[in-house]
Amino acid sequence: KAGVTQTPRYLIKTRGQQVTLSCSPISGHRSVSWYQQTPGQGLQFLFEYFSETQRNKGNFPGRFSGRQFSNSRSEMNVSTLELGDSALYLCASTPGSRIGTDTQYFGPGTRLTVL
Amino acid sequence: AQSVAQPEDQVNVAEGNPLTVKCTYSVSGNPYLFWYVQYPNRGLQFLLKYITGDNLVKGSYGFEAEFNKSQTSFHLKKPSALVSDSALYFCAVRDETSGTYKYIFGTGTRLKVLA
Numbered sequence: 160k161a162g163v164t165q166t167p168r169y170l171i172k173t174r175g176q177q178v179t180l181s182c183s184p185i186s187g188h189r190s191v192s193w194y195q196q197t198p199g200q201g202l203q204f205l206f207e208y209f210s211e212t213q214r215n216k217g218n219f220p221g222r223f224s225g226r227q228f229s230n231s232r233s234e235m236n237v238s239t240l241e242l243g244d245s246a247l248y249l250c251a252s253t254p255g256s257r258i259g260t261d262t263q264y265f266g267p268g269t270r271l272t273v274l
Numbered sequence: 275a276q277s278v279a280q281p282e283d284q285v286n287v288a289e290g291n292p293l294t295v296k297c298t299y300s301v302s303g304n305p306y307l308f309w310y311v312q313y314p315n316r317g318l319q320f321l322l323k324y325i326t327g328d329n330l331v332k333g334s335y336g337f338e339a340e341f342n343k344s345q346t347s348f349h350l351k352k353p354s355a356l357v358s359d360s361a362l363y364f365c366a367v368r369d370e371t372s373g374t375y376k377y378i379f380g381t382g383t384r385l386k387v388l389a
Contacts, residue, residue, distance in 0.1 A: 194378070201381035202318075215376045226349065249317055259309070263377065265310075265317030 161186065161253050166266040171272045179210035180269045184231050184252030189235040190214070192263065193225060196247040209234050209255045237271075245273045276301045279379035287355045288388050295350040295383045297365030306368035306373040306375070307337055307348045313361045321363075324348060335359070355387045 160203035164183045172178050184191050192215075193205040208227035227233045231252075247268045253261035270271055277300045287293045300306055306325055324334025329341045330364040339350045348365060365380040 165317075169303070187374045194379075202366075202379035204376050204378070207376060215374045217376070251318075262320045262323065263318075264309075264320070265309075 163264050165250055165261075165266035165269050167269060168267065169186050169270045170271075171274065173274050174240055174242060176240050177236065178240060178271060179238075180235045180248055180250075180268060180271075182233045182235070182250035182252075184233070184250075185264055188264070189231055190253045190254035190255030190261070191227060191231065191249045192253075193233070193235050194249045194251065195219075196249055196268070197245075202249070205235065219237050226252060240273045242273050246269060247271075275371065276365045276367050276378055277353075278307075278365045278378060280363075280365055280383045282383050283381075284384045284386065286386045286388060290354050292367075293352050293355040293359070293387070295365075295385060297348045297350065297380060299367050300350060301344050301367055301369075303370065305341075305346075305348075306385045307339075307341065308366040309337070309348075309350050310364045310366065310379075311335075311381075312359050312364065317322065318364060321350070326377065330389045357387045357389050360385055362387055372385040 166181045190209045192207040194202045196202050207215040211227045222238045225235045248269045251263035251265045277299045308323045311322040312318045321337050322331045324331050324341045332338045337352050362382045362384050364382050366377045369376050369378045
């Protein structure tokens with residue numbers, strides 16, 4: 160099976176712009192989670208989508224949003240970018256049936272730099 | 275709220291020596307614990323997990339972890355380190371809040387295996 164893919168791999172934006180990141184899960188996986196990784200904070204959970212519905216949400220401002228399509232592909236959007244949004248954004252997929260005990264399979268990430 | 279702590283930012287070990295990467299947790303209820311590894315410019319890869327059963331869990335690439343309930347620890351171990359084990363290691367715990375689930379990650383420990 161193909162792994163989790165994320166596009167684009169690298170992105171440079173300026174403050175105030177918005178950005179959309181894409182994640183394609185492993186075939187058959189219905190859950191997609193998004194994380195923000197920064198050197199000081201480690202991995203911070205953003206949100207999880209399952210069957211096109213947001214099932215869980217972390218403690219991020221409303222500028223961070225996401226959605227999931229019927230084919231389980233997911234997008235994450237960040238509006239009004241700030242310098243502090245510079246990070247590696249990772250998505251992870253699981254089958255979704257065993258909540259909290261499933262092994263997560265991670266994509267390579269999108270490196271976002273905000274200037 | 276559930277949490278995990280990785281008390282060491284970096285661990286150095288000589289090739290061929292045993293290695294330990296520490297993780298302690300704080301959960302209410304049964305702990306579901308995970309270890310992941312991240313190589314440069316890559317996403318996280320699953321190593322092993324503890325859900326229930328034997329306290330010694332064996333995982334990928336010769337790694338194992340020991341679940342210790344009295345010390346609330348889940349340390350990652352390997353009998354003989356390889357230079358190729360050099361990477362960033364993350365411990366994670368399932369967080370259940372109000373019937374929803376998400377994963378909480380530690381801040382990571384950088385393992386450096388010296389030839």
